[in-house]
Amino acid sequence: MSKPELRRRQRGALNPLKKENDDKDANWPYAHGRMDPYAKAIGISVLVITTSLICYFRYQQHLRDLVISPLDSPFIINENNSLPSVNPDRFWGTYRPHTYFGMKTRSKTSPVFGLMWMTQLTNRMPPPLRHWCNQGDELEGYVWKMHDGRSFGSQEIQEKSYTVETDFVKRPGGQHGGDWSARIKFVPKNPKVPVVVSSFFYAALEENNGKLEPMLTKGKLNSIQGSHEDLGDFELLFPSSDASPAESQRDSYLVTHARQLDQLTDVLTGGLKVEAWDRARTMPFFNLAGRKVPRDVPGPNFVVKQVTAQLPFTMEVVFQSDSVSDRSAPLMGDVFTSELAARTENFNEKFESTFELKKKGYKEREIAFAKAALGNMVGGIGYFYGSSLVQSKYNKEPVNYWQAPLYSAVPSRPFFPRGFLWDEGFHNLLISLWDAEISKDIIGHWMDLMNVEGWIPREQILGVEARAKVPAEFVVQRNTNANPPTFFLPLKSLIKSMIQSSTPADKAYLSALYPRLKTWFNYYNDSQAGKLPFTYRWHGRDPTLVKQLNPLTLTSGLDDYPRASHPTDDERHIDLRCWMALASGVMADIARTLGKESREYEATHRLLSDNKLLDELHWSSKGLQYSDYGLHTDKAKLEKPKPPVNLHPGQRPPQMDTDKVRVVQVEPTSGYVNALGYVSLFPFLLKIVDADSPKLNQILSDIKNPQRLWTDFGLRSLSRSSKFYGRFNTEHDPPYWRGAVWINMNYLALSALHHYSSVSGPYQSEAKSVYDSLRSNIVSNMLREFYRTGYIWENYNDKTGEGKGSHPFTGWSALVVLMMAEKY
Structure with missing residues (x-):
């Protein structure tokens, strides 16, 4: 008010x-x-x-x-931006990245379409049902081999005994985003071993939003007719499936009601019944039960087509909008095959013109890996709608943010299928090079989530399906907690291209973007400022958590990276200072190009980039490194709490928490936290260190030292000499940023090395030598692990190079494409 x-x-x-x-x-x-x-x-x-x-x-x-008041500034993304009349080529998409294959629109109450499947005639009763991406499914790999972000995608999913191929193609037309079709193939890996699989393809609506009507002929579901306020009337067709032998095929269906979209798997499982597959009735299989609509609902909103057959077999589904009046032929059969071939050829041509990997001498196998990394990044873009649960110091209980849409890539389809603020800046380094319009759309959606304080909730958990994947303790977002402003990384080049193009659309975009970036910058500059001038500290560290060896700094993105062991307001964090140096420089560039007042940003950038002031605040002469500053001790360990003493004879000891707690062996003192690793590299990673500075020579020495940061697979996150290297942060939490190789930080390292190898200075040739070796190590290891395991990984073991963490992780790990292309 x-x-x-x-x-x-x-x-x-x-x-x-x-x-x-x-x-x-x-x-x-x-x-x-x-x-x-x-x-x-x-x-x-x-x-x-x-x-x-x-x-x-x-x-x-x-x-x-x-905390729940939107910034009073024009939105970047107009309310009608997602309408098919405004963005028809991006209205439909694979915007359900948490599913193995799912389609929806950019409508806040979109119908959803998707695939489930199960292997029949096994010893497991019932067999596992595949639907949501889940590491527990133990698939041998799944990845979008190609995906252009607009009109088509080809995915390959590896079961142990067969492969599932999902291809989709969109075709424009009409008033509601046109038609689309999907072809799903089940191919046995050993044709001599019979495998029976059930494929389930469904259409579902949010409760009481639209209408679905199954069309049956002789007890067989041939199509689904539907209507929706944002789609008008539509039809989902099921052409004849191609099974071999044909007599092995069984068809069934389910017509029912699901109260929430996150319950579809359970509802379908509840609609299965056991039938006999063979005449001797010795082999049971699971079949859908037909119509099961509860009496207390207005009608069905969940309709499923099941096809069960011995492999190989192919299933096609065809979505047709009634608003398409000039349809020459349905997008199926030979027409679909022809369209898919044309889109594939266009993708390959664009990929080579963008990244030039053939020109650089890469082999087809290596280029296929790069296409899969890009494809899964772009194929992992989702469209979400809902509200975050947020809290400020003035709210006793969490409150709902305003309802809003979010168009965003996700870090990992099975583990993190939602928007993360600092991840998305890295994502758009790749996306913006592939399709700048998609990137501008994504950044605009994120910036429109800014409140009047300039805060953006760092984790976006919008809608019931997204909420179902998140533990309760991570749902609430707090407005004191920032996240690295990584959007300034892709914006640096995007802004320049928009200024050069100078189209009316880009001018309008920039006019709406600039005041939001100003407010965002001011939020960081005010809320994250340290006690001393030109210092900054991450909020959100909790000094009362006695079970943590080193209190987490989740807001920095580098969760368990060792900071000051005893958090206080006097801390100063070197990485946040460097992020602000980057941000102020980009803000100055934007202001100058827009004809706005830029002197304040220029002055801030000069101060934060001044190496003398940087050294005074953050250079440790003892550690010979850039460091955080705070109240710290390395002398601490986790121990089981000791039972109470002085109990009376026969007295039982009271029940107590037996988890290990931190025991401080030497009291902390104020000083530099000499934990050599990614945090101490930040002045180098963001190119703030002067090219002729002796500090750069020291950094290069630490980088190429195998006892410190160098490995054959990339730079490790924490030096082997650190007391925290490889240590658990609690009794149950293994090390995360304490030695593993992370691809986003290695991308920044390569970008910095490429920069220092191209500018005049005494360490130019050394930077070039380190760059060549590091780039080769990272790319070759990721290639090797992809073809060994079927996945791109969250991080990599610094001793063996093996993939670790969630998988597939084709968020910032997909930056390997830019490393291969040498695009920085």
């Missing part, structure tokens, strides 16, 4: 002492201007107190509302 509005409401507040009396009762002290002086004094006092209380409570409500 603005101050003028607050004052206006105060003036309009009711005065409880005033009494309207038409007959002017003389006994009333206000009548005829007569009033006892004491009564008058009491009245004034009550009035002041009442007005003060009203002001106080209104102001408190104002403070509580700040």
Whole structure:
């Protein structure tokens, strides 16, 4: 609430002492201007107190509302941006990255379509049902081999005994984004070993939103007719499946109701019944039960087509919009094959013109890996709608952010199928080079989530399906907690291209973007400022967590990387300072190109890039490295709590938590935290260190030292000499950023080495030598692991190079494509 509005409401507040009396009762002290002086004094006092209380409570409500108040600035993404009439080529997509294959629109209440399958005639009762991406399924790999982000994609999913291939193609037309078709192939790996598989393809609506009507012929589901406010009327066709032998095929269906979209798997499982596959009735298989619509619902909103057959077999599904009036032929059979071939050829041509990997001498096998990395990044873009659960220090309980859409790539389809603020900046380094319009759309959606304080919730968990994948303790987002402003990385080049193009659309985009970036920058500059001038610290560290060896710094993105062991307000964090140096430089560039006032950003950038001031605040002469500063001790360990002593004879010891707790062996002191690793490299990673600085020589020496950061697979996150290297942070939490090789940080390292090898300085040739070796190590190891395991991984073991963590992780690990292309 603005101050003028607050004052206006105060003036309009009711005065409880005033009494309207038409007959002017003389006994009333206000009548005829007569009033006892004491009564008058009491009245004034009550009035002041009442007005003060009203002001106080209104102001408190104002403070509580700040966290859920949108920034008062024009949105970058117009409300109609997602309509098929505005963006028809991006209206439909594989915007359900948490599923192995799923389609939906960029409508807030979109119908959803998707694939499930199960292997029949096994010893498991019932057999496992594949639907949502799950590492527990133990698939041998799944990846979009190609995906252009707009019109088509080809995916390969590896079961142990067969391969599932999913291809989709979109075709424009009509008023609702056109038609699309999907072809699903099940191919046995050993044709001599019979395998029976059930494929389930479904259509589902949010409760009471639209209509689905199954079309049956002789008990067989041939199509689904539907309607939706954003799609009009449509039809989902099921052409004849291609099974061999044909007599092995069995068809069934389910028509039912699901109260929430995250319950589809359970509802389908509940709709299965056991039938006999063979005449001797010795081999049971699971078949859908037909119509099972509860009486207390208005009608079905979940319809499934099941095809069960011995492999190989192919299933096609065809979505047709009734608004397409000039359809020459359905997108199926030979027409689909021809369209898929044309899109594949276009993708290959664009891929080579963008990244030039053939020109660089890469082999087809290596290029296929790069296409898969890009394909899974772009194929992992989702469209979400809902509200975050947020909290400020003024709110006793979490409150709902405003309802909003988010168009965003995700880090990992099985483990992190939602938007992450700092990941998305890295994602768009790759996406912006592939398709700048998609990248601008993504960045605009994120920037429109900014509140009046300039804060953006760092983890976006929007909608019931996204919420179902997140542990409760990670759902609430707090406005004191920032995240690295990595969007300044892709914006640096995107802004320049938009200024050069100078189209009306780009001018409008920049006009809406700039005030939001200003507010975002100010949020970091104010809320994350340290006690000393030109210092910064990450908020969100909890000094009371005695079970953690080193309190986490989740907001930095480098969760368990060792910081000061005892968090205080006096900390200063070198990585955040460097992020602010980058941000101020980009803000100055944007302001100058837009003709805005840039001097303040230029001055900030000069100060934060000044190596003398940087060294005074963050260079450790003892550790010979850039470091955080804070209250710290390396002398700590995790121990089981000791049982109480001095118990009376026969007295039972009280129940106690037996988890290990931190025991400090040497009391902490204020000083530099000399944990050599990614954090200490930040002045180098973001190219702040002067090219002629002796500090650069020291950094290069640490980088290429195998006892410190160098490995044959990339730079490890923490030096082997650190006391925290490879150590658990709690009894149950293995090391995360304490030695593993992370691809996003290695991309920044290669970008920095490429920079220092191209600018004049005494260490130019050394930077070039390190660059060539490091790039070769990273790319060759990721290639080897991809073809060994079927996956691109979250991080890599610094001793063996083996993939670790969630998989597939084709968020920032897909930056390997830019490493191969040498695009920085």
